Amino acid sequence: MVINGEYTTPGTALLLAAAPAGRGRLTDAASVLAALAAVPPSALTGTDAATVVELADPLEPQTVLTRLRAVASAPGPLYLYLAGQLQLDRKQRLVHLALARTTPATVRYTGLPWHWLAGELAVRPPGSTTVVVDLVADAECWQHLSGGGFGLGPGVRMYGRIAAQPFRRTASAPGYLKAMAAIWRSGARPPMDQLHELAAARSESEGALLFAPVHGAPSGPPAAGPAVPGQSDRRPGPADAPVPAPDPHPAILSAARAGRHTEAAAAASAWESEALRTHGPGSVQALHWLEVRADLAHLAQDPGRSCELWMMAAGVRLRGAQTADDPEVEAAVDRAHHEWGQIDDPARARTLAQDLVALRRRVPGRQRGALQLLQQRLDQLEIRETGAARPS
Structure with missing residues (x-):
């Protein structure tokens, strides 16, 4: 209301x-x-x-x-x-x-x-x-x-x-x-x-x-x-002794490797938010942290989330100055495709497939027949769920 x-x-x-x-x-x-x-x-x-x-x-x-x-x-x-x-x-x-x-x-x-x-x-x-x-x-x-x-x-x-x-x-x-x-x-x-x-x-x-x-x-x-790892202490220090900001990546990666995936993802999200506020959407800095989040989802064995984030990264690059045959764009789409292939929940896979198919049609990549392989696996998922092939 x-x-x-x-x-x-x-x-x-x-x-x-x-x-x-x-x-x-x-x-x-x-x-x-x-x-x-x-x-x-x-x-x-x-x-x-x-x-x-x-x-x-x-x-x-x-x-x-x-x-x-x-x-x-x-x-x-x-x-x-x-x-x-x-x-x-x-x-x-x-x-x-x-x-x-x-x-x-x-x-x-x-x-x-x-x-x-x-x-x-x-x-x-x-x-x-x-x-x-x-x-x-x-x-x-x-x-x-x-x-x-x-x-x-x-x-x-x-x-x-x-x-x-x-x-x-x-x-x-x-x-x-x-x-x-x-x-x-x-x-x-x-x-x-x-x-x-x-x-x-x-x-x-x-x-x-x-x-x-x-x-x-x-x-x-x-x-x-x-x-959260990467977050600075709020206790004040000497005014004449500036402390350089530490690199947050080692702490975030350490948390992820120790199995503290929620902690690592929250830290990366916070840094992405800071990059968005400071440099704006589509900036190199914000895109970097988006891709870090995709990598962390992979480490957390959450291929659905990783696929979604890699697709978002590819979309940011395509909305910028990069073309569909740019190696960085192709790499982002390839990683999204790979993560999608690891999803073992058919409902989740089908939810993401529509956007991934559209992205693959725009960015076919260097692997021959990538779109056909994607469509074949989607057909297999639907067969597994319904017990029958989709009508042509």
């Missing part, structure tokens, strides 16, 4: 509640939506004009990604209120937001990778995005998070809590967000820092990981863990 006010650019709030159906559910995430819906929209965004979008128990990660991209492209402040549970992909060691169809065995395909969220929000202007989380982590994910480094990059303010799964494995309630809603419905409008403290105190958050931006900085890492 849209509420008219004096601001020409309204704020946007996305209320996302997601948890698996059945016995795997650790939190009754959707129960908080009624409480948040009763809050005046202006309270959710801090603006007189507000657009509020609800997404309750989505089934597919692509559905969530589409909504995220839509709200991330909106001007004005963005607030994301997120209730749900986190699970760890045991093969890739990546944190995912569990969705309605997620099970421990299928989280890699049915959950929303946390670094997707970080990547979509990283393109927004620093300080314009606030994420408020009320999450529960299963036992394996909780152990992983306890090592620190969890967040959404330096451009996003993050508040909230992550709790360990209940001892008796009964579904808990998102009490932190419900406490926030109760405070707002009382008519109070405290600053977000104070609101966070009140909600944490009222929701029995002892033992949970609590998140809040670093005081004195417009945006920063969560208080519960160390800074």
Whole structure:
């Protein structure tokens, strides 16, 4: 809904509640939506004009990604209120937001990778995005998070809590967000820092990981863990001793090789955001970090995301001064094609195939018959799914 006010650019709030159906559910995430819906929209965004979008128990990660991209492209402040549970992909060691169809065995395909969220929000202007989380982590994910480094990059303010799964494995309630809603419905409008403290105190958050931006900085890492690799210390140094900025690449690569893929992807997204802000879209610097993100997705064994990012990189080059036979363009398309060939989820492969086919027709590359090979594998995927060949 849209509420008219004096601001020409309204704020946007996305209320996302997601948890698996059945016995795997650790939190009754959707129960908080009624409480948040009763809050005046202006309270959710801090603006007189507000657009509020609800997404309750989505089934597919692509559905969530589409909504995220839509709200991330909106001007004005963005607030994301997120209730749900986190699970760890045991093969890739990546944190995912569990969705309605997620099970421990299928989280890699049915959950929303946390670094997707970080990547979509990283393109927004620093300080314009606030994420408020009320999450529960299963036992394996909780152990992983306890090592620190969890967040959404330096451009996003993050508040909230992550709790360990209940001892008796009964579904808990998102009490932190419900406490926030109760405070707002009382008519109070405290600053977000104070609101966070009140909600944490009222929701029995002892033992949970609590998140809040670093005081004195417009945006920063969560208080519960160390800074993202490549992010400088905010402690002041001697005025007459300037410190050269360290190269962030070794730290990011080290995190990825250590299996901290969410951390590495968030850091690369933050550097890409900085490059976009400083040098602009289509710049060599921004394109470099886009391709770093594609490489990190490959290291994380997420060929679908890597394919998508390499296609984006090829598109940026083609929209610039580079031609379809430029070696860098061909290399980007070849890598996208290679990653697409590694996707073992037929639905995900078909989703990306339309853009990849169009890109291959424009950039045939040096490998003979690349487009035909692409089409043949697409036909095989459809045969596997339907049990019959496509009609000619």
